[in-house]
Amino acid sequence: MTDPRYSDRITYSLVHLISMPIVMFLFHIESRRQLREERRTAEFLSNLLLLTGTDEEHVADPDTMNRVLESTHPKDLERMIQRSVRDFIRGKSLCKFRFLDEYYLIAIDGVKIFSSSNRHCEKYLTRKYKNGKTLYLHYALEAKLVTKTGFAFSIATEFIENPSKKFDKQDCERKAFNRIAKK
Secondary structure, eight states, rough: OOOOOOOGOOOSSSSHHHHHHHHHHHHHHSSSHHHHHHTTTHHHHHHHHHHHOOOOSSOOOHHHHHHHHHHOOOEEEHEEEEHHHHHHHHTTTTGGBBBBTTBEEEEEEEEEEEEEOOOOSSSSSSEEOOTTTTEEEEEEEEEHHHHHHOOOOOOEEEEEEEEOOOOOOOOOOHHHHHHHHHH
């Protein structure tokens, strides 16, 4: 993954900072504010270092984590996730979750991310109602490797969005499927 930071200003490894939101999920930490408090404990640092294989002396501030995530290209993060799932498969970590002892199940479905009666960007999908009102929507198509236990690993996301103000037909799940299949 390309490091978006200036090399002379790096204190924490990229692995450390990219792993922090995963750790937030695993430890059920719901906000950066809560993370700021939790990170001060020796146990948190110990667990983070164990999970990441890094050797930092302190846990980075959540705002530092956020700045790095904001400046990291989404495609880099998606490739990292895809490589992780590939490594799980090659390392045979997911074998017991195969269907019919042979196949992995990939589920693909559209997900509504956001809707509003006010337009705030050009890429919204629109839904017009008979009463004249318009709803502006953001959708994505998600591909997930699903296990027999119901646990799912996201492997690809394709946003369903209009390219500009002027278009003949809106983007849709079918078109997005052709894009996500290539991923």
